[in-house]
Amino acid sequence: MNNKYPYKVKSLPYQIVSLEPIIDKTTLSIHHDKIYLNYVEKLNLLIKENKCLENYTIEELIYNPYLIPPTIINKVLYYAGGIYNHELYFDNLSPTKNTQINGLFKDKILEEYKTIENYQETLFNIASSPINYHWIITTINNKNKIETIGLKDNDTSIPLNLYPLLVIDITEHAYFIKYHNHKDHYLKNLLTIINYDVINERLKKI
C-alpha cells in the first residue's frame, strides 16, 4: 500500500471466481471493480484539485490527518479509509477452502480469548450488534495484545493506535446478493476462506 497519487486500483490476488461459492462472482466484481474502484477514482479527483496532498501514500494521509485541508478532510479520510480497509479485506481472503487459523496469529488469539470459539463469538457479536457496524477488524495494540473492534463507514483502526490484522467487510454490499439478510451465514462461511499466511505476515511486520 505504498502507492502515491495517482492512486491505482490493486488487483485481486486471486481470480474473481475463485472465492465461489462463499463469495459469488457478481458480488466480488461489484465490490472490487465498482465500489473499491470508485473510492480510488474519487480520491484521485480530490487530490488533483488539492496538489498539496499529491506526495502522500494512502497510509500517510490516514496517519497524518492534520496534513489535510479542513474543507476536504472528511472526504479524503472517507475515500482513503475505503481504499485502505478494502485492500486489507480482499488481501486477507483465500481461494483455498477450509483454511485453519495458525501461526503467531493463532497464539495471540488464544492468549486473548482462550479458545477459537470465544474469538469467533466476539466476531459474531460485533456482526449482530444493533450499531450496525460496517467492518470487523481484529487488531494488535501497542501493548502487543489483540483487540477486535467494530467500525462504521470507512473508519480505520489507525486513529485508535490499533494495527489491523484481520479485516472483514460486513457492509451489505459484501454479501447481500447471495446471503440476503443473513449476515451471520456470510460471516460463518467467510471464516472458512481467511488467508492466515497474510495475517501472520502482517503480524511479523509490527
Ligand SMILES: [Fe+2]
Ligand atoms: Fe465494502
